[in-house]
Amino acid sequence: MQLPTRPDPQSYADWTWVACPIALPPTIPANAVLHLPTLRIRQGEVRADLAYTHPVPKTQRTGHTVALGVDWGLNTLLSAGATRLHDDGRITTLGSGGMFRACGVLARQHRLRRQGESLHTKADQYDRLISGAERHALTDKCQVLIDEIRRVSTRRSNLNDALSWSAARWAVDQAIAAGATVIYVEDLRSMEARGMGQGHNTRMSQAVRGQIVDRMRHLSAEAGIAVVTVPARNTSKHCPQCLVPLRHRKAPDRPTVPGWKWALCRSCGWQGDRDQGAWRRIAARGLTHQAKTVMDRTSGAMVIRNVVDKLEAQAVITPKTSRDRSRTGPTKAACPTPRRRRTPSPAQAGQRPEGHAHTDRTRLPRAALRNQGVTTISSHRPRGAVLGAGFHLHAHASPPRWEHVPDTRPDYVSPS
Template structure:
């Protein structure tokens, strides 16, 4: 079996740091550096790289420079190297250092790498934009068949419909403002913003070094400026930084050069690490899992096997990962984000329309709204990422439990918002399906489970048995619009997502011999091959037949312990007992006045009536979600199908991996 190198990135936070007067080989006298000073010096380096890269990108943001980079050769006809900073140097594009600054050459490499990555990303957008402008139709909102044929002839291979629509809207907006089409890509788009980070991978050992101390810690040696504008090499010093490693980094993983990002008063490190794993085969699978993506029920999966005569046999048990509670939370956060953005835009328009700007109170309000908007955006990103990785972990665990060697997903890269409502478009555009697909691929590669995508068109509208069009109605057991039911004339009746999962598994197993990988290493089945799906016949468990119990009197009736009667005051609280004991007993019957007797929920006196609105002797317990598999450390309202332990070579849990906890 072939082996592949799996690369992942762990986000770490810098710990203790020291500055030395010498080099890593001869440190000299070390001095501790507190967190505030470390963040400040890392910010000096980040601002310097960002300034140099922004100036270089603005100087080469022309169609002539992009043509030269897209040609792939330099002025002498030699092929450009793969490293970005080296390719720009071959073309003669070098960052200009301001007068009075002393910047090491390795820092210039990091700035050149940032610029090269931004330019190479722009080349793809430029090719799509040029193709759309060259085949601009009479009505850009509705292209004819001839328009699509002409456009596909000019577009780069693999361009999806969502990209075409977004670029078409961008060009149409430019044409509406200026009355003409753009002359070039650089006129349509301005230079992108360089992120506040330092790509240390572009440097060598003269600027950065990484070594592992033990299984939980690593050491980073990096040169940082001690002042904002270093005038000589004496203003640069080596810093020894201890980096705690997260549990996801295996002790045997190889550490690579990280990316430095000062953020929120800390120094973040995006630390790549490599692990050698065995590559899962793409064909020859005898058991698979097909998963359908949804919004409320995030994943609906089914176990399938190849059947006789080219058919596929699926089990009747649906595997569900229901994240409706988290989806509602994300909807509320997105609505709050849009409200904040509307207020920010309103204040910005007011500031642009006034010559003196906003008053101090409005300026303070605008700053507060921007800060809150950033917090809400970060919350949405973190919650969506946690949801995607939790669902991916659950899906791979189900594959191991069922003994499946491949997971088939529908290819949703071309999925677009239907345009029915702003709320639904917002929910689809902010969905985590891209992060979920990447997480499933990463975990599947690490667990030797192949992850393959199949075409998504027709998976929910076609019948898995006969292939005819399905009729969607409300579910018989749930009349909410989010739970549709699929019916077919052939007698098929099942949940719509469950039917789509069967069809996805059938397409994957039928076309597994046509599975290919793209340049990024992602496996997919491009051809749509639908085969009939049959239901597996599982025996219905019946209770064991027990012999009839004889009711003849053969022995004396056994004595049973008498149940002790509870005391009348045993259920009262200590405060009620103390109050009752301190009060004298009533001597005679007294007529109660009109109205209900006032009740105290904390003090209950014997002989008085019980309140109808309070329960004084019941302990209030925390709400707990039952009959659900809860994500470990994730969210209390994620319901999923529990794992079934099966015996076999592929059954059971995989040792050394985190599992989803169960609570019944």
């Protein structure tokens, strides 16, 4: 490159050619076409922004057999899983799917939003008190608040950018690992639901969903994977296997927390997380409606605008059949008897025969809690002294006294 030799170059003689070797990172493909770099100075160092172009596979609108369905959530930002379309029209899942949780980032984002709202409120109050005065005691304080608002906005922007890139990279990696050629995502415009309250729409708007989809299209284009948006109607409401409305209840792992995350189908018996059923519905709807995929003239993205009832009836997930465990065929050889049930060794002189109880036990295990009862929930089956201090391995408690109390009341005699 040609750089000046003096601070105020006047002619061509004041410029000279300088060679700056640049080591290309391994992320740049070998067949990439490099473009003219841009130099910038940052923290006393000269850095080069090098743009490059390389060919990528062309994405297709139809002909997909393996697809990745992506569902949006509130606390669980993304839920995704892969499905396969067979030649006979059946749709099956490839694995149980995964979730992209960003609770910590979303909580920090929510705190920054509340901090920004508080600063805006104070700044507006100072503006009303100043009311256009040239010299006021609150002018400097108001300027401090404006600078702080700018810093908070920058932090929120950087956080949203990092979150969108991370979520998009995760979704594209899931599609590449499953061998999918298309990613079906819920239509973002239909998620701005009417009638769900201001709080719901505010939380959903903070999820930077638009940025995630844009980054997802950018990253998936390099691998030749198409990104198509599908309508989000009834994706979480209907069963993915029989399209019957689901019943939502408390999750089995959180019986004391009220909620609607767990879904249960009374018709086919399917049950699972609400978001896990939603990505199945999204992927199945996209595979059956892929002939309806069109290009949006405004954004140039692939979309499926409408849902056809005839095709929607075919968008069901076929459950995988379990392995045949019948005894009709050949079975494995019988397993050896466990050590505790083998035949006792014969008795020797001066010793008693070996039984099922351990004879090498020096002392009984001490109970964990003195008040521990038989209803105690544990990861193992309690035995022996674990049920209570002082009990022998083979001892049983006698029945309570009140269970066999004789009836000493006299027979009832009718007065007649």
